[in-house]
Amino acid sequence: MSRFTTTIRVYWEDTDAGGIVFYANYFKFFERARTEWLRSLGLGQQQLRDQWGGMFVVAQASCRYLAPARLDDLVQVTAGLSQPPGKTSLHIAQQATLHATSALLCSSSIQIAWVNATTLRPERMPQPLTSALNTP
Amino acid sequence: MSRFTTTIRVYWEDTDAGGIVFYANYFKFFERARTEWLRSLGLGQQQLRDQWGGMFVVAQASCRYLAPARLDDLVQVTAGLSQPPGKTSLHIAQQATLHATSALLCSSSIQIAWVNATTLRPERMPQPLTSALNTP
Amino acid sequence: MSRFTTTIRVYWEDTDAGGIVFYANYFKFFERARTEWLRSLGLGQQQLRDQWGGMFVVAQASCRYLAPARLDDLVQVTAGLSQPPGKTSLHIAQQATLHATSALLCSSSIQIAWVNATTLRPERMPQPLTSALNTP
Amino acid sequence: MSRFTTTIRVYWEDTDAGGIVFYANYFKFFERARTEWLRSLGLGQQQLRDQWGGMFVVAQASCRYLAPARLDDLVQVTAGLSQPPGKTSLHIAQQATLHATSALLCSSSIQIAWVNATTLRPERMPQPLTSALNTP
Numbered sequence: 001m002s003r004f005t006t007t008i009r010v011y012w013e014d015t016d017a018g019g020i021v022f023y024a025n026y027f028k029f030f031e032r033a034r035t036e037w038l039r040s041l042g043l044g045q046q047q048l049r050d051q052w053g054g055m056f057v058v059a060q061a062s063c064r065y066l067a068p069a070r071l072d073d074l075v076q077v078t079a080g081l082s083q084p085p086g087k088t089s090l091h092i093a094q095q096a097t098l099h100a101t102s103a104l105l106c107s108s109s110i111q112i113a114w115v116n117a118t119t120l121r122p123e124r125m126p127q128p129l130t131s132a133l134n135t136p
Numbered sequence: 137m138s139r140f141t142t143t144i145r146v147y148w149e150d151t152d153a154g155g156i157v158f159y160a161n162y163f164k165f166f167e168r169a170r171t172e173w174l175r176s177l178g179l180g181q182q183q184l185r186d187q188w189g190g191m192f193v194v195a196q197a198s199c200r201y202l203a204p205a206r207l208d209d210l211v212q213v214t215a216g217l218s219q220p221p222g223k224t225s226l227h228i229a230q231q232a233t234l235h236a237t238s239a240l241l242c243s244s245s246i247q248i249a250w251v252n253a254t255t256l257r258p259e260r261m262p263q264p265l266t267s268a269l270n271t272p
Numbered sequence: 273m274s275r276f277t278t279t280i281r282v283y284w285e286d287t288d289a290g291g292i293v294f295y296a297n298y299f300k301f302f303e304r305a306r307t308e309w310l311r312s313l314g315l316g317q318q319q320l321r322d323q324w325g326g327m328f329v330v331a332q333a334s335c336r337y338l339a340p341a342r343l344d345d346l347v348q349v350t351a352g353l354s355q356p357p358g359k360t361s362l363h364i365a366q367q368a369t370l371h372a373t374s375a376l377l378c379s380s381s382i383q384i385a386w387v388n389a390t391t392l393r394p395e396r397m398p399q400p401l402t403s404a405l406n407t408p
Numbered sequence: 409m410s411r412f413t414t415t416i417r418v419y420w421e422d423t424d425a426g427g428i429v430f431y432a433n434y435f436k437f438f439e440r441a442r443t444e445w446l447r448s449l450g451l452g453q454q455q456l457r458d459q460w461g462g463m464f465v466v467a468q469a470s471c472r473y474l475a476p477a478r479l480d481d482l483v484q485v486t487a488g489l490s491q492p493p494g495k496t497s498l499h500i501a502q503q504a505t506l507h508a509t510s511a512l513l514c515s516s517s518i519q520i521a522w523v524n525a526t527t528l529r530p531e532r533m534p535q536p537l538t539s540a541l542n543t544p
Contacts, residue, residue, distance in 0.1 A: 012153065013152070013439060015153035016149065016151050017153070017155045018327055022149060023329070024297070024299035027295065027299060032419050035419055044480055045420075055290055059336070060334075060335070065330055071454045072443075145304075148317075149303060154525070161432070163432035164283070171283055181344060182344040193473070197431060197471050201469075207318045284430060289424070
């Protein structure tokens with residue numbers, strides 16, 4: 001399945017006293033990439049919520065860290081389906097690589113579930129959402 | 137006016153590649169102290185919102201940084217009114233000191249305004265809120 | 273193996289526009305609990321670094337999210353070995369539960385590796401560290 | 409004095425349960441804009457540190473909040489000197505505006521000081537740094 005790529009700069013806020021990007025912050029990078037990937041498919045999340053009363057929440061997240069990124073580094077972050085879209089959730093594969101060397105920094109797998117924004121209960125994804133995701 | 141004090145530990149998430157607490161994170165520490173100070177007066181913010189449909193937003197924030205804190209440091213953070221409560225906003229003085237030495241790390245002044253949680257328009261603070269704040 | 277527990281309050285900084293704790297922030301909570309657990313064993317991380325020139329980095333992190341936490345919630349976070357300590361890394365199991373109801377919020381498994389703080393290369397954990405972790 | 413502008417997207421990580429950007433996070437946005445502004449002058453911060461052993465720390469920060477930003481908003485953030493460069497510190501004015509409407513979200517004034525990266529003691533800024541800042 002096709003992959004979306006976005007570029008993220010490492011700022012002071014992303015680093016910790018170890019001199020490297022704090023491990024939890026990669027999940028922010030991954031979320032940004034997922035958001036831009038959905039936007040590239042015409043799926044703005046605020047708009048989805050206004051229109052359908054639903055939103056995505058993360059059901060499962062994992063990351064394997066292979067190499068550190070540092071202040072001022074440019075990082076390429078990908079997002080794409082790792083399975084065909086389910087009825088209520090999506091399985092997404094994401095990777096972060098160092099722009100300068102293409103070294104793989106970390107590799108992640110994320111499951112997001114569509115929920116009612118008020119009750120937070122899982123719901124079937126609206127049809128236009130599934131369609132947009134199924135378009136090659 | 138009396139001052140509330142809470143103790144905050146510096147974790148990896150709070151530091152940056154300079155080896156010290158990232159400047160913006162002191163505003164998180166100050167917010168935590170304000171929240172615990174309000175709670176100590178019987179004012180839970182989620183409860184205020186459920187009951188009155190309002191919430192506090194920050195209207196003005198400033199901080200002077202005098203000395204850095206590092207990983208594992210214990211920091212004392214204060215909160216207290218710097219002026220009698222206004223009709224729609226509060227002026228709050230806050231300080232962070234190093235627990236081990238009482239060295240002043242930074243000193244802040246914050247104005248928070250009471251707004252309607254839906255429209256975000258300023259509103260008069262509910263009377264029980266003002267009463268709780270006026271009790272010596 | 274015995275488990276360490278610490279209590280964490282949910283503040284504004286932890287939540288997002290969905291009204292719940294942002295998924296990446298649980299990894300901050302887990303890191304705080306690991307730090308306090310190590311401290312409870314006499315292992316301060318800044319001290320370990322000063323003494324041995326090494327530090328822990330996260331090699332692998334995963335989390336399954338079952339229920340959301342909200343502003344003002346008290347969350348219990350555990351940390352403990354899920355396997356006997358390895359030569360260069362530790363496998364840690366962590367859970368977050370809602371203090372009020374004991375509902376399980378999320379469940380995590382984390383692998384941290386001991387690295388040289390300058391080169392970031394994996395190294396054997398110093399003997400006193402392994403001893404402290406092996407003490408029942 | 410001339411002003412640098414960069415564009416920042418509001419992601420989930422930036423918002424809080426009030427549905428708006430958390431006040432402390434604007435200081436992250438301002439830091440990103442200062443970093444890109446310095447980079448646009450040929451001043452990479454990691455490079456400055458490697459070459460001169462120094463770094464900038466924030467000495468003073470203030471912000472007046474006028475209107476909120478929300479998820480998916482595009483925000484323009486400026487950075488520029490508000491005074492000629494001093495010997496050891498810079499006074500910087502910064503603003504965040506909503507891209508869609510040009511509405512002013514908040515207005516900030518920041519003082520950053522050049523310090524020795526090891527001792528954190530204030531030092532005279534290296535000459536090439538001052539030159540780059542003085543070039544119109």
